[in-house]
Amino acid sequence: MRGAGKGRRLVSLGGWCGPGLMLSKLGLRAPEDQYPFDVVRATLDGVVHFTGNGFGPEFFPPGPLPYKMDPASIWLLFRGPHTCFTHMDLNRKQVLDEFQWRFNNWSELMSGKRGPVVFLRTSLCENPFMEAGLLPMWEEAVTAKSKGALDFKTVLIVHNQGSETVQVAAPTANSSVWNLALYTTVLPTASLFDRTEVGYRTIISAVSDEQCWAPDRSLSAAPTECLNTSLELATVEGVPAMGGTCKGIGSTASVAVGRCVFCGSSDQHAVVDPTTFDTHKSWSEEDRAMLLATFAGTSDIVATCEAIALQQGRSAHEVLTEFRKLTSG
Ligand SMILES: [Zn+2]
Structure with missing residues (x-):
């Protein structure tokens, strides 16, 4: 097909x-x-x-x-x-x-x-x-x-x-x-x-x-001027999506020079504070039981963590941190 x-x-x-x-x-x-x-x-x-x-x-x-x-x-x-x-x-x-x-x-x-x-x-x-x-x-x-x-x-x-x-x-x-x-x-x-x-x-x-x-498309070779800039796809909640660039383009140039060609970041736009989106809400025993049970039934950490974060209105970071805390030692 x-x-x-x-x-x-x-x-x-x-x-x-x-x-x-x-x-x-x-x-x-x-x-x-x-x-x-x-x-x-x-x-x-x-x-x-x-x-x-x-x-x-x-x-x-x-x-x-x-x-x-x-x-x-x-x-x-x-x-x-x-x-x-x-x-x-x-x-x-x-x-x-x-x-x-x-x-x-x-x-x-x-x-x-x-x-x-x-x-x-x-x-x-x-x-x-x-x-x-x-x-x-x-x-x-x-x-x-x-x-x-x-x-x-x-x-x-x-x-x-x-x-x-x-x-x-x-x-x-x-x-x-x-x-x-x-x-x-x-x-x-x-x-x-x-x-x-x-x-x-x-x-x-x-x-x-x-x-x-058709070859006679009467269109200019150059696009018109940009009306609306957007970082909707180049970033995720403000975090540059691609390590090499914060603007969605130029990652190969950034790799070549060892830093972002736009902002100069030389650490792949590392997430400085992973707790930024944490809600710091306390975990009830019920929440913890649900967390353990949900993770126990899956091998996909990412999907599970995102689903719980969405359902609980928490950040992925705090879900993962709590899970690791409960299962360590
Ligand atoms: Zn940058």
């Missing part, structure tokens, strides 16, 4: 999990279409780096195992220089094995054997248009990796740069930049997925039609 029945497979290049989730929701993602960037936030320069150089240890947080978890509100993050893993326990063998499978799928995709592709990427950069400048480099990396065998197009989606979901620029012959207008008639507490669903449907439908890629 291929996406949209138009002959081009639709593949998420991430930014966040939204594009991949929408493809699944629309029934446009075949079971084998699971790739590394669907489920991991990664800078676009990081994506280019991994495409050219393969998925080395730097895809993951600094080793050795077990990888360190960084608490951010109710979440536990695993942060590499270019990547951020959320909602998954990277210290489980099964999760690492699944990544190996995703890497293999990526290799096959890059060989061209899976046929022509439209990549869907959501910019996670503070100024989302900045990723547009990397599109020529991305195209070069794919062409080199696939030795020209992969026929591909790339859609870069920027959130909230205008009131219409519409194509706003064509930086290269085979790429386009789309503004996704956030859906505003839903509750302000609605998730990002709720607010972007209509926009993703519109874009996915449009770019599945080859007409959308």
Whole structure:
């Protein structure tokens, strides 16, 4: 099966999990279409780096195992220089094995054997248009990796740069930049997925039609000016998602110079005070029993910790700290 029945497979290049989730929701993602960037936030320069150089240890947080978890509100993050893993326990063998499978799928995709592709990427950069400048480099990396065998197009989606979901620029012959207008008639507490669903449907439908890629697209190569900057995807509750950058771009440059090219951080934007989000509410005997029982029934620390934090209105850090206190010695 291929996406949209138009002959081009639709593949998420991430930014966040939204594009991949929408493809699944629309029934446009075949079971084998699971790739590394669907489920991991990664800078676009990081994506280019991994495409050219393969998925080395730097895809993951600094080793050795077990990888360190960084608490951010109710979440536990695993942060590499270019990547951020959320909602998954990277210290489980099964999760690492699944990544190996995703890497293999990526290799096959890059060989061209899976046929022509439209990549869907959501910019996670503070100024989302900045990723547009990397599109020529991305195209070069794919062409080199696939030795020209992969026929591909790339859609870069920027959130909230205008009131219409519409194509706003064509930086290269085979790429386009789309503004996704956030859906505003839903509750302000609605998730990002709720607010972007209509926009993703519109874009996915449009770019599945080859007409959308006509050579006479009368669009400028350069995107228009950024209207709304956002750190919604580059950070998690104020914690930089990717260790190498606090702006969602430039992690490869930061690695090269040994510090963040934006703020100068040389410690991968370490979480200075993990207790920041702690509520310091006392634990009743009942709470403690529930905590132990819930952890006893699972091997996924991350999902369990986040679920309890959400349910109890506590931080992930204090849930994990209490669990460790109860089970130590
Ligand atoms: Zn920084």
